[in-house]
Amino acid sequence: MSENIKFVQGNEACVEAALYAGLDFFAGYPITPSTEIAEQMSVRLPQIGGKFIQMEDEISSVCAIIGASLTGHKVMTATSGPGFSLMQEGLGYAIMAEIPSVIVNVMRGGPSTGLPTCPSQGDVLQARWGVHGDHAIIALTASTHQDVFDITVHAFNMAETYRTPVILLFDEVVGHMREKLVIPEKGEIPVVDRMRTSVRAGVDYHPYLPREDGRLPMSDFGAEHRYNVTGLAHDMWGFPTNNPDVVHTQLRHLTDKIKNNVRTITRCREYFMEDARTVLISYGSSARSAFHVVKNRRARGERLGLLELQSLWPFPYGLIEEKCAKARHIVVVEMNMGQITRAVKRAVRNPDRVVLANRIDGVFITPTDIKNILRLIQGKGV
Amino acid sequence: MAIRDYIRQRFFPHMWCPGCGHGIVLNSMLRAVEQLGMSKNEIVMVSGIGCSSRISGYVDFHSLHTLHGRALGFATGVKMSKPELNVIVPMGDGDALAIGGNHFIHAARRNIAMTAIVMNNRIYGMTGGQYSPLSGHGTSATTAPYTNIDHDFDVVKLAKAAGASFVARSTTYHARQVTDILKQAIVHDGFSVVEILSQCPTYFGRKNRMGGPSDMMEWFKENTTPIGSKAKAENPALIERGIFVQDEDKPEYCTEYDKVIERAMGGRS
Ligand SMILES: Cc1ncc(C[n+]2csc(CCOP(=O)(O)OP(=O)(O)O)c2C)c(N)n1
Ligand code: SF4
Numbered sequence: 001m002s003e004n005i006k007f008v009q010g011n012e013a014c015v016e017a018a019l020y021a022g023l024d025f026f027a028g029y030p031i032t033p034s035t036e037i038a039e040q041m042s043v044r045l046p047q048i049g050g051k052f053i054q055m056e057d058e059i060s061s062v063c064a065i066i067g068a069s070l071t072g073h074k075v076m077t078a079t080s081g082p083g084f085s086l087m088q089e090g091l092g093y094a095i096m097a098e099i100p101s102v103i104v105n106v107m108r109g110g111p112s113t114g115l116p117t118c119p120s121q122g123d124v125l126q127a128r129w130g131v132h133g134d135h136a137i138i139a140l141t142a143s144t145h146q147d148v149f150d151i152t153v154h155a156f157n158m159a160e161t162y163r164t165p166v167i168l169l170f171d172e173v174v175g176h177m178r179e180k181l182v183i184p185e186k187g188e189i190p191v192v193d194r195m196r197t198s199v200r201a202g203v204d205y206h207p208y209l210p211r212e213d214g215r216l217p218m219s220d221f222g223a224e225h226r227y228n229v230t231g232l233a234h235d236m237w238g239f240p241t242n243n244p245d246v247v248h249t250q251l252r253h254l255t256d257k258i259k260n261n262v263r264t265i266t267r268c269r270e271y272f273m274e275d276a277r278t279v280l281i282s283y284g285s286s287a288r289s290a291f292h293v294v295k296n297r298r299a300r301g302e303r304l305g306l307l308e309l310q311s312l313w314p315f316p317y318g319l320i321e322e323k324c325a326k327a328r329h330i331v332v333v334e335m336n337m338g339q340i341t342r343a344v345k346r347a348v349r350n351p352d353r354v355v356l357a358n359r360i361d362g363v364f365i366t367p368t369d370i371k372n373i374l375r376l377i378q379g380k381g382v
Numbered sequence: 383m384a385i386r387d388y389i390r391q392r393f394f395p396h397m398w399c400p401g402c403g404h405g406i407v408l409n410s411m412l413r414a415v416e417q418l419g420m421s422k423n424e425i426v427m428v429s430g431i432g433c434s435s436r437i438s439g440y441v442d443f444h445s446l447h448t449l450h451g452r453a454l455g456f457a458t459g460v461k462m463s464k465p466e467l468n469v470i471v472p473m474g475d476g477d478a479l480a481i482g483g484n485h486f487i488h489a490a491r492r493n494i495a496m497t498a499i500v501m502n503n504r505i506y507g508m509t510g511g512q513y514s515p516l517s518g519h520g521t522s523a524t525t526a527p528y529t530n531i532d533h534d535f536d537v538v539k540l541a542k543a544a545g546a547s548f549v550a551r552s553t554t555y556h557a558r559q560v561t562d563i564l565k566q567a568i569v570h571d572g573f574s575v576v577e578i579l580s581q582c583p584t585y586f587g588r589k590n591r592m593g594g595p596s597d598m599m600e601w602f603k604e605n606t607t608p609i610g611s612k613a614k615a616e617n618p619a620l621i622e623r624g625i626f627v628q629d630e631d632k633p634e635y636c637t638e639y640d641k642v643i644e645r646a647m648g649g650r651s
Pocket of ligand 1: 432434435473474475477501503505506507508514
C-alpha cells in the first residue's frame with residue numbers, strides 16, 4: 001500500500017478531500033480564514049482539467065457553482081462569516097431548486113467583519129436559519145484533518161444523494177492548524193455520483209417528481225432533456241406555481257428528504273461514554289480541548305465522557321437524548337454563546353442539567369476553561 | 383424548425399400585460415435562433431427576476447430562472463463548466479444594472495462568451511412601477527412622486543467601458559433589427575450586450591403620460607436613429623441604434639482558461 005502522507009493545513013485537507021470526491025468546479029472570493037482553499041483550488045483544478053474562477057464577490061460565487069452543478073459537475077465554494085451571509089440567498093436557491101453543491105464556511109468571529117484571524121463557532125445558527133423560509137439543511141463539521149477529509153467527502157456524497165447544498169462548518173483553528181493527513185487510496189472511502197435520469201430522449205422527463213425513496217434523478221443542462229429551474233415554488237416540470245397543494249407537497253418534500261434520513265446524514269463520535277456521569281458535548285477544535293479533559297480525568301477515575309458531533313444539522317435529537325439519559329451533568333463546549341447548547345437542551349429530558357462551557361473572545365477554548373466549569377458544577381468553586 | 387416549436391406551449395398564456403414590449407423581444411429572439419438554425423439543446427437561457435426575466439420559462443431551451451440581479455453569476459458557472467453551450471441572458475434594466483450592476487461590469491470585463499439582453503423599460507415592472515437606474519432624471523415613478531432626481535446610465539457606454547466586445551442597441555419598434563443584431567450577438571465569441579428599449583405601458587407609460595403601447599413604440603421610432611446618421615448630427619438628443627462595438631480579437635474567457643489548463647498540465651493535456 002503506497003501511503004500518501006501529508007503535513008497540511010485543515011483548509012488544504014478540505015481541498016484534497018474535495019478533489020478525492022470528484023470536485024471539478026470551484027468559484028470563490030477570498031476571505032480569511034478560508035482563503036487557502038481558493039488558492040489551492042486555483043493550482044490544483046486546472047491540473048486535472050477542472051475549472052477555478054475567482055468571482056467578483058460571494059454572491060456571484062455561489063450562483064456560479066449552482067450554474068456549473070446543473071451542467072453535471074461536482075461543485076464547491078468556500079468563504080467565512082460575512083461572505084457566508086452574502087451567500088444566503090443563493091443557498092436558499094440551491095435548496096429550493098435542489099442543486100447538489102458544497103459550501104465551506106471557515107467560521108470567524110462576528111457579527112460583521114468581527115475577528116478575521118481568530119477562532120469562533122458563531123455561524124452554527126446562521127447555517128441553520130440564515131436562509132429565509134422554512135427549510136431543512138445539512139451542516140457538517142470536523143476537529144482533526146483526517147476528519148476534515150472524511151467529512152468533506154461525506155458532504156459531497158450527501159449533496160449528490162439528496163440533491164441539496166451541504167454546508168461544511170470549520171473553525172479557524174482547524175482551518176489553519178497543520179497536522180498529518182493520510183490521503184486514502186481511491187475506493188477506500190466510497191464516492192457517490194449523482195443519480196441521472198433513465199428517461200429516454202423524447203419521453204416526458206419530470207425533473208421535480210420524487211421517486212418513492214424521495215430521490216430525484218437529474219438530467220444535465222446540455223443533455224437531451226430540457227427543463228426549467230427556478231427558485232419560485234414549482235411543479236414537477238419546474239414551472240412556477242401558486243397551487244397550494246403543489247406548494248405544500250414541494251416544501252414537505254424538501255424537508256422530509258433530510259428529516260427522514262437523519263441516521264444516514266449525521267455522524268457522531270463517542271469517547272468513554274459507557275458509564276459517563278458527566279457528558280461533554282462538543283465539535284470542531286473545541287472538541288479537542290474537551291477530549292483532552294476527558295482523557296486526563298478518566299485516568300484519575302472520574303466518570304467523564306465525550307460526544308463529538310461531526311454533523312450539526314439536522315440535529316441528532318434522538319441520539320443525544322439516548323446518550324445523555326443517565327448523565328448527571330451535560331456540558332456543551334463551544335466557541336459561541338450557546339448555539340448548540342439550545343439544541344441539546346431541546347433534546348435531553350432534563351434541560352436544567354445542561355451547562356455551557358464557552359469562550360466568545362476570539363481565544364481558543366482551552367482545557368483549563370472547561371475544567372473551571374467542571375469545578376463549578378461539581379460544587380468545588382474555581 | 384418552426385418558431386412555435388421553440389416555445390413551451392404548456393406554459394402559456396404568458397404573464398405579460400397586453401401591449402408589453404417583452405413579448406416582442408421574445409419573438410425577435412426566437413426568430414434569431416431559428417434563422418441561425420440552432421438546436422434547442424445547445425441553448426441555455428439564464429434569467430434573473432422581473433417581468434423580463436420570465437422570458438426563460440416560455441422557451442423550450444435549458445432554462446434557469448434565478449435570483450434578482452444574479453443571472454450573470456449563474457450564467458458564468460454554466461458557460462465556464464460547459465463552454466460548448468450557447469448562453470443567452472435576458473434581464474430587466476433594474477435586474478441588470480441596479481442589483482446586478484456589479485456582475486454586469488465584471489462579466490463584460492472577463493469577456494466571457496454569452497449574450498446579455500437588457501430589456502430596458504426604464505422602470506421596475508414586476509414590483510409595480512418604481513424608478514430604475516435607467517428611468518432618467520425628471521421622470522415619474524411610484525417611488526419618485528416629486529419626479530426622479532437620479533441620473534441614468536447609458537448602457538452602451540457602460541458596457542463599452544467595462545470591456546464588452548459586442549455592444550448594440552435597438553427597440554421593440556425595430557423588431558427586425560433586433561433579430562438581426564441578436565443573430566450577430568449570439569454567434570459573437572465574447573461578451574455581447576444588446577440593449578432593447580421595451581415599453582411598459584402599465585407603469586412607465588402611465589406614470590409618464592406616454593399614451594398606449596403603440597404611442598410608446600412611435601416614441602421609439604421618432605426618438606432613435608441609426609448610428610452616425612445625419613439626423614443625430616442635427617439633433618444630439620436622438621438615441622442611436624445599431625452595433626457600437628464588434629471586436630472579434632479580444633480573447634474570450636473560456637478559451638483563455640483552456641490555456642491555463644494547458645499550462646497547469648505542462649503540456650500533458
Ligand atoms: C433581492 C431582491 N430584491 C428585490 C426583489 C423585488 N423585485 C422583483 S423584480 C424587481 C425589479 C424588476 O424590474 P426590472 O429588473 O427592471 O424588470 P421588469 O420587471 O421591469 O421587466 C424587484 C425590485 C427581489 N425579487 N429580490
Ligand atoms: S408591468 Fe410592465 S413590464 Fe411588466 S408585464 Fe406589465 S407592461 Fe410588461
